Structure formats: structure tokens, C-alpha cells
Amino acid sequence: MVGARYIVPSTCSVLPQACENERVNPWLIAAPATIAAAAGIAAYGATHPCAQLFGRTICRTNSPRKLAITFDDGPNPAVTPKLLDLLDRHNAKATFFLIGKFVRECPDLVKETIARGHAVGNHTETHPNLFRLTRREIRIELRLCHDAISHILGSPPKWFRPPFGMRNPWVIPAARELGYRTVMWTLLPGDWREQPAEWLIQRMQPIADHAQRNLSNAANSATKGTGDILCLHDGAHRKLNGDRSRTLAALEHWLPRWRDLGLEFVTIDQAVSTPAP
Numbered sequence: 001m002v003g004a005r006y007i008v009p010s011t012c013s014v015l016p017q018a019c020e021n022e023r024v025n026p027w028l029i030a031a032p033a034t035i036a037a038a039a040g041i042a043a044y045g046a047t048h049p050c051a052q053l054f055g056r057t058i059c060r061t062n063s064p065r066k067l068a069i070t071f072d073d074g075p076n077p078a079v080t081p082k083l084l085d086l087l088d089r090h091n092a093k094a095t096f097f098l099i100g101k102f103v104r105e106c107p108d109l110v111k112e113t114i115a116r117g118h119a120v121g122n123h124t125e126t127h128p129n130l131f132r133l134t135r136r137e138i139r140i141e142l143r144l145c146h147d148a149i150s151h152i153l154g155s156p157p158k159w160f161r162p163p164f165g166m167r168n169p170w171v172i173p174a175a176r177e178l179g180y181r182t183v184m185w186t187l188l189p190g191d192w193r194e195q196p197a198e199w200l201i202q203r204m205q206p207i208a209d210h211a212q213r214n215l216s217n218a219a220n221s222a223t224k225g226t227g228d229i230l231c232l233h234d235g236a237h238r239k240l241n242g243d244r245s246r247t248l249a250a251l252e253h254w255l256p257r258w259r260d261l262g263l264e265f266v267t268i269d270q271a272v273s274t275p276a277p
């Protein structure tokens with residue numbers, strides 16, 4: 001049947017070579033497909049935690065033994081003190097990516113975090129989506145948080161994490177101007193969601209799975225391979241004193257179990273330093 005030859009398959013827009021319609025100008029199909037592909041690549045570079053398209057990031061530790069636990073959106077007077085005690089009980093060090101406006105409200109909590117042996121990083125002044133900001137606006141967001149932390153600690157932090165993990169071509173260069181390396185993650189369990197602690201505990205299972213797989217063989221256990229960076233939240237970026245009790249409960253569950261599997265809980269500084277022999 002002749003007419004059937006002109007039926008455009010539904011896959012045409014993504015697979016123009018599969019299209020049999022010879023009367024359609026191929027550019028009408030190829031140009032949107034190319035734009036869609038470019039948009040897809042840009043979206044990947046902007047959002048994927050391990051994408052290096054818009055600049056280099058750290059998204060793994062340098063040893064399967066090292067687990068870097070990171071907390072965003074603090075300091076939070078309702079949660080961070082309990083979290084610091086919990087980490088102490090399990091001899092765990094972590095990295096806290098701080099929001100500048102909260103740093104100004106809770107300077108003593110930032111000092112206490114450092115005094116307990118943890119690292120801190122810059123998570124911007126107000127937690128905007130940096131993808132939508134101009135180069136100038138991005139620099140201001142980073143600089144204000146940089147100054148807030150530096151003023152309290154006497155020296156600037158070394159690590160930066162973009163809010164929501166969102167980057168555009170100016171974000172990582174702006175961070176580098178201030179001396180930062182950008183830190184992403186291997187696992188983002190979604191601890192901000194209104195779900196029971198059991199749900200969150202299950203979402204953190206991949207850390208144990210990776211440890212079991214990578215550390216069970218003695219030959220693999222020392223320096224070969226990489227380890228996870230876990231992204232959790234001790235704060236809520238919209239307001240101080242957000243509830244993160246589920247995050248605390250999930251860590252109560254996992255910290256001793258991860259330790260039993262052979263994991264060490266390290267700061268980002270330790271996560272990128274020379275692996276232990």
C-alpha cells in the first residue's frame with residue numbers, strides 16, 4: 001500500500017535514520033534532534049554528580065576503605081549538636097557544607113564542628129540554583145559564604161558543593177578563583193523526603209553493598225579502587241532548625257554496621273590524601 005510509505009514512525013524525532021518519509025526535509029528532523037542532544041549533554045553536565053563537563057569535581061574517595069560522609073545545609077542548632085555527638089560515639093569524621101547565612105547565625109556551632117575534627121565547606125550564602133545565575137551572581141554567592149566561614153575560623157575552607165548539585169559553565173571556575181575544589185557524591189539517598197527512617201535506611205544500603213563487594217577480597221582491600229561519598233543533610237536550606245531526625249536514626253543504624261564491614265569514616269581532606277597502606 002503506497003500510503004503506508006508516508007506514515008512517519010513515532011521514533012522519527014529521535015532516530016531520523018529510521019524514518020522512511022523521503023518527502024520530509026531531514027533538517028526539520030535532524031536540527032531539533034541535535035538541539036535535543038545538546039540540551040541532554042548540557043543537562044548531564046549541569047546535574048550528574050560525576051559529570052566533568054563544566055569543570056573537574058571530586059565524586060569518589062581514593063580507597064574502597066574510605067567512606068566520606070558529607071552533610072549539607074547546616075549549621076542547624078536543632079540537629080548538628082546531636083549529629084556531632086553521634087559521630088563522636090562512632091569515631092567518625094565527616095565534612096559539613098555550610099550555608100553562609102546560617103553560619104552568621106550560629107558561629108559557635110561552626111567552631112565546635114571544627115574542634116571535633118570535622119571539615120567544613122562552602123555551600124553558598126543563600127542556597128540558590130546556581131545554574132540560573134550569572135557569573136557575577138555566582139561569585140557573590142560564593143564570596144559571601146567564603147567570608148562568613150573565614151571570619152569565624154580564621155582561614156577559608158578548601159571545599160565547595162553547589163546547591164542541588166547544579167552547575168553551569170561559570171560555577172566551578174568561580175569556585176576555583178577562591179581556591180576551592182568542588183565536591184559531589186556517589187550516593188544521594190534523599191534524606192530530605194518525608195519518608196520513614198526505615199525507607200532512608202534502605203536507601204543507604206548501596207554503601208554496605210559496595211563495601212562487601214570491594215573489601216571482601218583481601219587483595220582488593222588496601223589501596224585499589226575508590227570509595228563512596230555519601231550526601232546527607234543536617235540542615236534544611238529554607239530555614240534554621242529543620243527536622244533531620246530520620247537522618248540521625250539512619251546513621252545510628254548504619255555507622256556500626258559500616259564499621260564492621262571495614263569502612264573508615266573520613267573527611268574530604270582525608271578522602272583525597274594518600275591512601276593508607
Ligand SMILES: [Zn+2]
Binds near residue numbers: 073123127164
Ligand atoms: Zn544544599
